[in-house]
Amino acid sequence: MSSLIHPTAIVDAAARIDPTVTVGPYAVIGPHVTIGARTAVGAHCVIEGRTTIGEDNRIFQFASLGAVPQDKKYAGEPTELVIGDRNVIREFCTFNLGVPGAGGITRVGSDNWIMAYTHIAHDCRVDNHTTLANNTTLAGHVHLADWVTIGGLTGIHQFVSVGAHAMVGFASAVSQDVPPFMLVDGNPLAVRGLNIVGLRRRGFSAERLAAIKQMHRLLYRQGLTLEATRSAIAELHSEEAADDIALMLSFIDQSTRGLAR
Template identity: 75%
Template sequence: MSSIHPTAIVDPQAELDDSVSVGPYTVIGPHVKVGTGTSIGAHCVLEGRTTIGRDNRIFQFNSIGAIPQDKKYAGEPTGLVIGDRNTIREFCTFNIGVPGAGGITTVGDDNWIMAYTHIAHDCHVGHRTTLANSTTLAGHVELGDWVTVGGLTGIHQFVKVGAHAMVGFASAVSQDVPPFMLVDGNPLAVRGYNTVGLRRRGFSSERLAAVRQMHKLLYREGRTLEQAREAIRALAAQTPAAADDVALMDGFLANATRGIAR
């Protein structure tokens, strides 16, 4: 049976699984869908065309699915989709998308999203990310799987952060961050690669060596980006165990649109 506090206001058209719990004074709009086992704390507002998966923990005082902070938005039927098993702490704001850019904001599965995080319109957050307190994603930002972002960090619109990258505390991210890299600062600088995170995720010594070599080719030998990409692609044959990692890096570099962080 669902557990909806008597002070909560849930629109009759909202679709909540019977196992969903809703805390006091929360407001849920007519186009919201919430999956099995998700809990929603007190004083939250869930609105817009928002779909939330199963087993999420949404703490108190969150704004989920509000219209984008974009002057061009004129009420179009855009959306927000949140996956499964996410933890969303207090005072976060997630916005729906805008037309012309896909019209949808997405958050994947198993993310740990800490207090005061803002996810703007048309952002795409992958799986198993960690976004520390007061992380701010401007519109159209893309975060790959396993990305970690330190607190008080701002990420410029249209920036991409590759899988397994780590962004340090209080950074200003205005260029794309390649996978596996460790960056921080204002202005942003590449400090190395995410050794600790990769080891925690079970990367073998061969894969770690390949990541170390990709970092060297990109940042330590004075190569142009195209020269570095050519050398990186050759690593797949030299280290077959890291072929997927090499492909991930090469694909990211091929699609970087704001230049890569240096």
């Protein structure tokens, strides 16, 4: 056994663990687990199921990754949890396997900062560079796009999507889709404006910000129907913001829960 694996840890002989992985005291790692180079697994963690973890992750003590989904229909099918690279996963986080019929894979991307007691349920997709504060709770099939920030004690309903660069404030109840770039909070949820601080920190130009502000006005300040809003957004012209406009149009077209208003 590698000297980087504490002698009290229980690591199944069939697990595929890179020799540079560190495993802390009393951790338990199951037979179908794969862990990439330089990932650190803290004390008392349990990693089970068909779980694949990439490189350079830091998993703090008492996390539970790859447990069976909290779905009464699940009957032991070979579903998966896939986690990317360079994530920080703090204490007592729980990430579940997927369920059949819905893709069967729960996915967490790379470079995410996931704070204590976060729950990521079956078939969720968390993309890259997100920040999930303490006690963030994702029900099944939730999608968080790149650079999303979720405030602490927030619950997100099944099948909800939160668009790229959006921010959800503290202790919010999110039951509808949150468009890209927006700042929302509350229970019931309300759109408060743009995530302007986050956009500026990520280097959005004045032209891009102007186009995003115009999309916000069309969505929330003009009293238009959603169909009319989409048409007006499609008519916006900005060379620098072309991708931002396309992102918003795609989000509107793919929304299934209705947009947060």
